[in-house]
Amino acid sequence: MGTRTLSAAMLATAVLTVTTACSGGGTPNPDESAVAPLNPKSASGSITVLTNRTDLVQDGTMKKYAAEFNKTYPKVKVKFEAITDYEGEVKIRMNTENYGDVLLIPGAVSKGDYPKFFAPLGEASTMSSKYLFTGKTEVDGKVYGIGTFGTASGFVYNKAVWKKAGITDWPTTPEEFLADLKTVKDKTGATPYYTNFKDAWPLSGQWTNGVGAVSCNSKALDTLSASDAPWAKGSDLNTLDKLLHDMVDQKLTEKDPSTTNWESSKTLLAKGEVGSMMLGSWAINQMRAAAEDAGTNPDDIGFMPVPAQTNGKFCATLVSDYQQAVNIHSDNKEAARAWIDWFTEESGYSEKEGAVSVLRSAPLPSTLKDYVDNDVKMVERSEDKTAEVNAIDDAAEIGLNKPDYRQKLIDIARGAQDGSLQGYFDELNKRWSEARQNAGS
Secondary structure, eight states: OOTTTOOHHHHHTTOOOOOSOOOOSOOOOTTOOOOOOOOTTTOOEEEEEEESOHHHHHTTHHHHHHHHHHHHOTTEEEEEEEOTTHHHHHHHHTTSSOSOSEEEOOTTSOGGGHHHHBOOOEEHHHHTTTBTTGGGGEETTEEOOEESOEEEOOEEEEHHHHHHTTOOSOOSSHHHHHHHHHHHHHHHOSEEEOOOTTTOGGGTHHHHTTTTTTTTOTTTTGGGGGOSOTTSTTSHHHHHHHHHHHHHHTTOBOSOGGGOOHHHHHHHHHTTSEEEEEOOTTHHHHHHHHHHHHTSOGGGEEEEOOSOEETTEEEEEEEEOOEEEEBTTOSOHHHHHHHHHHHHHTSOHHHHTTOBOSBTTSOOOGGGHHHHHTTOEEEEOOOTTHHHHHHHHHHHTOOTTSSHHHHHHHHHHTTSSSOOHHHHHHHHHHHHHHHHHHHHO
C-alpha cells in the first residue's frame, strides 16, 4: 500500500484492536499538566515528527510546510521521519522512549494507555468545543491527541458509468443499490463493485466506518458494548455486511477476488472499468488524480452515501483520521504542541487533501459538495465506549477493523468456504456475546 494512496483514514479511523505489544511508555501521572503552545517568539528546540506520508516527505511537501511553520516559529527546527510500515514500526519503537516528539497515535495502543505514552493537550471540556473527535483520545477528562483530519463514510463511484447505465439518483436502500449495480453490469460491461480483497485493508475500517450511517446514530459504535447481537437483523453491521455478501453472491464484483490490486483499482475506477468502491471521502482526491493520470475526466469521480435513509434523509458518519500526539518523553513538548496546533489550524493540510477539517468552525471541503447539495446529514461518531468495544472485539477475536472476517464473508458468498450468511452472523453474534459476558464477569 503506497502512502499517497493510503491515507491514515483506512487504518486509523476508529481502529478497534487491542494489543499488549506496546509495553513501554511512562507511568501515568494524574497531575501531568497539559502541554500548551508557547509564544511564537519563545518557542524553540528541535523536534522530530513521525509520519506515514512517505510521499509528502519524498516530494518535499512536508519540508514546505515546515518552512511556513518557521515563519511563525523561527526557533523550532522540524525534522520529518517517514515510515512506510507505520503501524508495525512505531508499535515496536514505543517499547522505548524514542518514538519522535510528534507522532500519529498507532491503532495498536489501547486508549486507556494513552497517558503512559502521550502528554495531555488540554481538558476535554474546553477542547471539544473547538475540535471534532476529541472523544477519540479523551481519557479521564483529558485529551491526548488532535486529529489530522476527518473522513466521511460512503462509496466512491464513477458518475459517467452510472449515468451510462441510466442511473441518476442515489439508491436509498441496499436492495436499490444491488439493482443499480446489476444495471451497471448489464448496460456498461463495467465491474459494478471492486472489493480490493487481496490488499485486504479496504475490507476493514472502510466498511466499519459505516456503522452509524445506516441508523443515523452517532452512538451506534458505542452501543456495541451493550449488545449481545451486533449482527442482528436491522443493525448497522448486519446491513453493511449483508450488502457486501450479496454483491459478491450476485456476481456484481470482480471475477477473482484473489487477483485484485489497490493501485490498479484507482485507474480502473477512473477509466470507468469499475463502477464503485466503499472508501472514505479521503479517497476522492486520489481517484480524481488517477483520472487525470489516465486522461479521463476527474469530475466523473463522485461520492455517494451508504444506501439507507432515516426519515427520508441520507446520513454519513464523520470519523477521525490518525490523531497527532506529543511523546510524553519529549524534551521539547511545547515546541511539539506548537507544531500540532499550527499544522491543524494554519497549514491548510486538510483542505489540500480534500478532507474534513477537525476545526468545528471550518466548512466541509469541496470534495463533499454533493453531500452538501443533497443535504446529507453528517454524524460525528461518538468514541465514548471505544475502550469497552475494543476489549470485547479483542476477546471475541473478530477484528471489526481487520479484514479477516469480511474476507471470510466474501469467501462464503463466492463458495470458497462452506457456510451461509445467517450461519456466519449467528457465529459472530455468539462470539461477541460470550466475549462481552466474560469481560463483565
